[in-house]
Amino acid sequence: MNDEIVVLAFDIFGTTVDWHTGVARQVDEIATRQGVRLDAEAFADAWRDRYLPSMRRVNDGERDWAYLDTLHRESLDDLLETQQLGDLFDEEARRQLVLAWHRLPAWPDAVEGLTRLRRRYVLAALSNGGFALITHLVKAANLPFDCVLSAELARAYKPDPRPYRTAVALLDVLPERVLMVAAHAWDLDGARDAGLRTAFLERPQEKGPHRAADRAADATSDLSVTGFVELAEALGC
Amino acid sequence: MNDEIVVLAFDIFGTTVDWHTGVARQVDEIATRQGVRLDAEAFADAWRDRYLPSMRRVNDGERDWAYLDTLHRESLDDLLETQQLGDLFDEEARRQLVLAWHRLPAWPDAVEGLTRLRRRYVLAALSNGGFALITHLVKAANLPFDCVLSAELARAYKPDPRPYRTAVALLDVLPERVLMVAAHAWDLDGARDAGLRTAFLERPQEKGPHRAADRAADATSDLSVTGFVELAEALGC
Numbered sequence: 001m002n003d004e005i006v007v008l009a010f011d012i013f014g015t016t017v018d019w020h021t022g023v024a025r026q027v028d029e030i031a032t033r034q035g036v037r038l039d040a041e042a043f044a045d046a047w048r049d050r051y052l053p054s055m056r057r058v059n060d061g062e063r064d065w066a067y068l069d070t071l072h073r074e075s076l077d078d079l080l081e082t083q084q085l086g087d088l089f090d091e092e093a094r095r096q097l098v099l100a101w102h103r104l105p106a107w108p109d110a111v112e113g114l115t116r117l118r119r120r121y122v123l124a125a126l127s128n129g130g131f132a133l134i135t136h137l138v139k140a141a142n143l144p145f146d147c148v149l150s151a152e153l154a155r156a157y158k159p160d161p162r163p164y165r166t167a168v169a170l171l172d173v174l175p176e177r178v179l180m181v182a183a184h185a186w187d188l189d190g191a192r193d194a195g196l197r198t199a200f201l202e203r204p205q206e207k208g209p210h211r212a213a214d215r216a217a218d219a220t221s222d223l224s225v226t227g228f229v230e231l232a233e234a235l236g237c
Numbered sequence: 238m239n240d241e242i243v244v245l246a247f248d249i250f251g252t253t254v255d256w257h258t259g260v261a262r263q264v265d266e267i268a269t270r271q272g273v274r275l276d277a278e279a280f281a282d283a284w285r286d287r288y289l290p291s292m293r294r295v296n297d298g299e300r301d302w303a304y305l306d307t308l309h310r311e312s313l314d315d316l317l318e319t320q321q322l323g324d325l326f327d328e329e330a331r332r333q334l335v336l337a338w339h340r341l342p343a344w345p346d347a348v349e350g351l352t353r354l355r356r357r358y359v360l361a362a363l364s365n366g367g368f369a370l371i372t373h374l375v376k377a378a379n380l381p382f383d384c385v386l387s388a389e390l391a392r393a394y395k396p397d398p399r400p401y402r403t404a405v406a407l408l409d410v411l412p413e414r415v416l417m418v419a420a421h422a423w424d425l426d427g428a429r430d431a432g433l434r435t436a437f438l439e440r441p442q443e444k445g446p447h448r449a450a451d452r453a454a455d456a457t458s459d460l461s462v463t464g465f466v467e468l469a470e471a472l473g474c
Contacts (some may be wrong), residue, residue, distance in 0.1 A: 069409075075387065122372060124350065130408035135359060137386045147372045148384045172306075172369035 001179075001222060005197060005235070007171050008117060009149070009183035012127035012134060013104075013160075014206040014213075017141060020044060022104035024208070029095050033092040034048075036088045041208055043079070048207075050075035052186075054129060055157035066129040072098050102133050106141040107203065113228020114144050116237040124149050126167050126180070128157045159190025164200035168196070181231065192220070199223040201231060238416075238459060242472070244408050245354060246386070248395075248419035249364035249371060250341075251443040251450075253351075254378060257281060259341035261445070267333050273325045277446055280316070285444075287312035289423075292394035302392040304324060304367040309335050340371050343378040344440065350380050350465020351474040361386050363404050363417070367392045384408075386443060396427025405433070418468065422456035429457070436460040438468060 013019045015034050028040035054071040064076040076097055080086045082182030089097070113122060123145045127134050131150040138145055149167045156162035168175045182188055191198050198221040206213040216224045227230045250256045265277035289364045291308040294300050313334055351360060360382045364371050368387040375382055386404045393399035405412045412432030419425055420440040428435050435459040443450040453461045462468045
C-alpha cells in the first residue's frame with residue numbers, strides 16, 4: 001500500500017488531540033471562575049454526545065450549513081438549560097467554553113509520528129472542525145501538517161462523502177492515493193465510501209477513563225495501528 | 238497597526254518564492270532533455286505574461302472556473318504554438334513544464350522572516366495557485382505557514398474581492414484584522430477593496446534582471462518593507 005499512498009488525511013478530535021482531557025480542563029477552569037461546581041468530565045462527555053446528532057441534522061438537510069462553532073454553541077446552550085445551569089454562565093463564559101475546542105492537547109505520540117511521516121507524505125488535517133478552529137488548534141499544538149482541510153470547505157460533515165471528496169479534489173489526487181487515519185469506525189466507513197484507503201489508529205482513552213472508545217475489532221480498515229509512531233513505521237518512515 | 242492584526246496573508250509567486258529563476262531553470266532542464274535550445278528566461282517571462290489575462294477571463298465570466306494548472310497548460314500550449322516549438326514538446330514534457338510552478342525556490346529571507354512572524358500571527362498563504370500547487374510548493378520550500386488558502390476555494394482569482402473575502406470568512410476574522418503582504422500593487426489594491434490591511438514587500442528581482450518589478454512608489458499600502466526580516470521587525474517580531 002505504501003507506494004500508492006501520497007496523502008495522509010488525519011482526523012483531529014480524539015485521533016490527533018485529546019478532546020476529553022482538554023475540554024474537561026477548560027470547563028473546570030471556566031466553571032470555577034463563574035463560581036460553579038460541576039463534574040467537568042461528565043459535562044465534556046455530555047457536550048460531545050450532542051456532536052454527531054447535531055452534524056447529522058446538517059447532512060440530512062434538516063437545517064442549513066452551520067460551522068462547528070455554531071453547533072457547539074447551540075449544544076452548549078441546550079446542555080446548560082437541561083442541567084439547570086443556564087443562569088450561571090453568561091455570554092462571555094459561553095464564548096470561552098466554545099473556544100475550548102480551539103485549543104486542545106496533542107496526544108503524546110502525535111508530533112513525533114507526524115514529523116516522521118511528513119518527510120514522505122503530504123499531511124492534511126481533515127476534520128469536522130471549522131477551518132479557523134483547526135488552524136488555531138494545529139498552530140497551538142505545534143502539529144506539523146502541510147495543510148488544513150475542513151468539512152467547512154464542503155459545507156457537509158464527515159461521514160458524508162462530500163468532505164472526503166472535496167479534500168481529494170483540492171489535493172488533486174485519486175481517492176485511492178489518500179489514506180484516512182482516524183480513531184472512529186464511522187469516519188473510516190465514510191472515507192471508504194468516498195474511495196479513500198483507511199487506517200484505524202487506536203486511542204483507547206479518547207472518551208476518558210470511564211467510557212469505551214472504538215477498538216480495532218470494531219473498525220473495518222486497510223491498516224490498523226496503536227499509535228502515530230507505529231503508523232510511521234508501518235508506512236516506512 | 239500591530240495590535241489589531243491577527244492574520245498575515247502572503248502572496249506566493251514573486252513575493253515569497255522566486256518564480257522567474259525557478260521556472261526558467263526548469264524550462265532549461267526540460268528543453269535540454271527534449272534536445273531543444275531556447276532562451277529559458279525569456280520563455281518563462283512570456284509564459285508569465287499570459288498569467289493575468291488568463292485569470293481575467295475567469296473573473297469576468299468569459300469562461301467557467303479553471304484552476305491555475307489548467308490556465309498554465311493552456312497558455313503553455315499557446316506559447317509553444319506561437320514560438321513554433323509545438324512539435325518539440327510532447328505531452329509528458331508539457332506536464333513537467335506545468336509542474337515547474339509547483340516547486341520554486343523561496344527568496345532567501347522568507348523562511349527566517351516567516352518563522353519570526355509565526356510566533357505572533359497566524360500565517361496564511363493566499364495565492365492564485367491551486368490548493369494542491371500551493372501545498373506542494375510550501376512543503377518543498379519548507380515555508381512555515383499555518384494554513385494554505387487558494388483562489389480555488391473562492392473559484393475566483395485575485396484581485397477579484399472573492400478570494401480575499403473567502404480567506405477572511407474561513408479564518409473567521411474581521412477583514413481589517415488581516416494584513417495582505419504582496420510584491421504587486423494590483424494584489425494590494427484588491428485586498429484593500431475587500432477591506433484588508435496591506436503591506437508592500439519589495440522584490441526588485443521578481444521579474445528577473447531585465448524587467449522592472451513593482452516598486453514601493455508604485456503601490457498604495459498601509460506599510461512598505463524591503464524584505465521579510467524588515468516585515469518581522471516592523472510588526473514587533
